[in-house]
Amino acid sequence: MSGHVAVVGLGPGDPRYLTPEADAALAGAEALYGYGPYLDRVPPRVGQARYASDNREECARAATALGRAAQGERVAIVSGGDPGVFAMAAAVCEEIESGPESWRALDVTIVPGITAMLAVAARIGAPLGHDFCALSLSDNLKPWELIERRLDAAAGAGFVIALYNPVSRARPWQFGNALALLRRHLPPSTPMVFGHAVGRPDERVEVTTLDAADGKNADMATLVIVGSRETRVVARPGKSPLVYTPRATVEVNA
Amino acid sequence: MSGHVAVVGLGPGDPRYLTPEADAALAGAEALYGYGPYLDRVPPRVGQARYASDNREECARAATALGRAAQGERVAIVSGGDPGVFAMAAAVCEEIESGPESWRALDVTIVPGITAMLAVAARIGAPLGHDFCALSLSDNLKPWELIERRLDAAAGAGFVIALYNPVSRARPWQFGNALALLRRHLPPSTPMVFGHAVGRPDERVEVTTLDAADGKNADMATLVIVGSRETRVVARPGKSPLVYTPRATVEVNA
Numbered sequence: 001m002s003g004h005v006a007v008v009g010l011g012p013g014d015p016r017y018l019t020p021e022a023d024a025a026l027a028g029a030e031a032l033y034g035y036g037p038y039l040d041r042v043p044p045r046v047g048q049a050r051y052a053s054d055n056r057e058e059c060a061r062a063a064t065a066l067g068r069a070a071q072g073e074r075v076a077i078v079s080g081g082d083p084g085v086f087a088m089a090a091a092v093c094e095e096i097e098s099g100p101e102s103w104r105a106l107d108v109t110i111v112p113g114i115t116a117m118l119a120v121a122a123r124i125g126a127p128l129g130h131d132f133c134a135l136s137l138s139d140n141l142k143p144w145e146l147i148e149r150r151l152d153a154a155a156g157a158g159f160v161i162a163l164y165n166p167v168s169r170a171r172p173w174q175f176g177n178a179l180a181l182l183r184r185h186l187p188p189s190t191p192m193v194f195g196h197a198v199g200r201p202d203e204r205v206e207v208t209t210l211d212a213a214d215g216k217n218a219d220m221a222t223l224v225i226v227g228s229r230e231t232r233v234v235a236r237p238g239k240s241p242l243v244y245t246p247r248a249t250v251e252v253n254a
Numbered sequence: 255m256s257g258h259v260a261v262v263g264l265g266p267g268d269p270r271y272l273t274p275e276a277d278a279a280l281a282g283a284e285a286l287y288g289y290g291p292y293l294d295r296v297p298p299r300v301g302q303a304r305y306a307s308d309n310r311e312e313c314a315r316a317a318t319a320l321g322r323a324a325q326g327e328r329v330a331i332v333s334g335g336d337p338g339v340f341a342m343a344a345a346v347c348e349e350i351e352s353g354p355e356s357w358r359a360l361d362v363t364i365v366p367g368i369t370a371m372l373a374v375a376a377r378i379g380a381p382l383g384h385d386f387c388a389l390s391l392s393d394n395l396k397p398w399e400l401i402e403r404r405l406d407a408a409a410g411a412g413f414v415i416a417l418y419n420p421v422s423r424a425r426p427w428q429f430g431n432a433l434a435l436l437r438r439h440l441p442p443s444t445p446m447v448f449g450h451a452v453g454r455p456d457e458r459v460e461v462t463t464l465d466a467a468d469g470k471n472a473d474m475a476t477l478v479i480v481g482s483r484e485t486r487v488v489a490r491p492g493k494s495p496l497v498y499t500p501r502a503t504v505e506v507n508a
Contacts, residue, residue: 009376011273015274016273016274016275016278017273017274017275017366018273018274019265019270019271019272019273019368020269020270020271020272021270021271024270058501082368082372082376083376083380084372084375084376084380084381084382084383085372085382085383086383086384086501087383089375089376089379089380089383089498090380090383090384090498090499090500090501091501092380093379093380093383093486093488093496093498094498094500094501096488096496097486097488097496097498104488104489104490104491104493105490105491105492105493108496110375110376110377110379110380111376112271112368112372112373112375112376113368113372114273114336114366114367114368115372118336118338118339118366118367118369119366121338121343121364121366122263122336122337122338122343122364122365122366123364125343125347125364126337126338126343126344126346126347126364127338128338128339128388129338129339129340129341129343129344129347130340130344130390130396131387131388131389131390131404132387132388133385133386133387133388133408133413134382134385134386134387134388135385136384136385141501141502141503142384142502142503142504143503143504146412146503146505149411149412150385150411150412150413152411153407153408153410153411153413154387154407154408154411154413156407157403157404157406157407157408158400158403158404159387159404159407159408232347232351234347234350234351234358235358236358236359237358237359238359239358239359242347242350242351242362244343244344244347244348244351245344246344246348247312247340247344247345247348247395248395248396249395249396249397249400250396250397251400
């Protein structure tokens with residue numbers, strides 16, 4: 001019995017983001033588990049099984065993979081971006097804590113990856129160049145009131161804000177409410193970045209301002225960055241602008 | 255004249271974290287610029303020049319590299335971790351904004367990397383599995399009062415907090431003050447993770463609690479993660495514990 005679980009971050013999609021560590025973890029697994037579209041990014045290997053599941057089945061997927069590992073199999077659970085950021089690593093830890101004692105004896109390796117906010121930021125400049133936070137707008141797993149409290153705190157204290165999961169079919173109004181709340185803290189000209197499917201063929205990055213931003217700019221594959229009062233936009237002739245947050249802040253109330 | 259600037263994230267240190275995109279950007283450069291210890295991580299290539307500078311000279315380094323690119327050279331500026339997180343990408347954007355108009359015409363590529371908080375989190379579980387923020391404790395570029403305000407806001411609203419640059423020789427008391435402030439918001443048992451030189455040969459990861467944490471736990475190569483009220487520690491016989499923050503939060507005042 002030498003079961004092993006790797007939770008592997010694939011990065012934003014294109015193989016150019018896949019670290020050698022992630023590639024080796026995928027190659028060493030007897031079976032892959034994951035959300036179908038993420039599994040589809042991994043080239044098939046002879047003799048390697050793969051089990052696709054839906055994107056709301058994180059706990060069941062983790063439990064199945066852990067159960068197989070406890071029987072001696074080498075399994076890899078794939079995750080888009082980084083597995084530790086709104087992704088599979090926490091689900092695996094939850095299952096280990098609540099599951100059979102034997103699961104705590106398993107070798108578990110978590111392989112980091114390029115998470116969406118880093119990929120989007122790199123595409124457009126350095127909007128996360130100063131203090132920032134990452135917040136999921138999904139109220140499936142926490143009360144909306146808590147999300148509002150965190151948006152208030154983050155915008156009020158001058159953090160740049162990366163919004164994961166801004167919109168889904170089941171959550172149509174939340175992003176618009178978040179924009180309305182942010183407008184109470186930040187000037188209309190605050191830069192915003194909408195990064196859609198960054199690192200994939202249908203990539204689209206849009207720079208706008210808080211007053212011009214609209215719920216329609218975002219979908220399930222969008223990562224949104226809301227600047228702070230310090231964030232700047234540098235126009236470039238014939239090129240997309242650079243959006244960045246300077247390293248220095250002089251004002252205490254920035 | 256086809257100058258090009260790549261700002262390249264090396265990740266935490268070991269080549270297993272270097273993405274293929276970063277490797278290709280390094281291979282395609284005629285000259286590398288960077289802080290000496292980061293340059294030392296890049297294997298030498300025949301015909302490729304390299305210019306080391308000190309770690310407080312980000313702007314001068316960026317300006318030199320941009321000047322060379324404006325003369326037609328292909329340059330790469332290397333950065334530890336991710337260049338967009340408390341690193342070189344913002345310095346490059348600052349210099350482009352304030353420098354000669356010709357610098358705005360340069361092709362600039364920013365290549366993301368695994369930033370320290372993702373590497374440390376992966377080593378220990380999934381402490382960043384829920385909403386979190388990244389905050390530099392250095393008051394070289396912002397007033398200490400602003401750092402305190404942000405710590406208050408982040409801890410008060412239930413964000414997990416990743417602290418970059420907790421300590422340096424010139425900043426001996428700041429981390430201790432930050433701990434004292436955090437103790438006003440969070441229970442003594444709040445999990446903390448000290449990740450020292452993660453991804454390098456002298457890596458050391460320590461799990462402790464907010465009441466037991468001490469300024470001596472951190473140095474210049476340490477990334478500190480402060481849990482939230484939700485963060486959990488899962489003991490494992492014969493193995494290091496798993497530290498994770500569950501995906502779900504039920505309490506509005508968490």
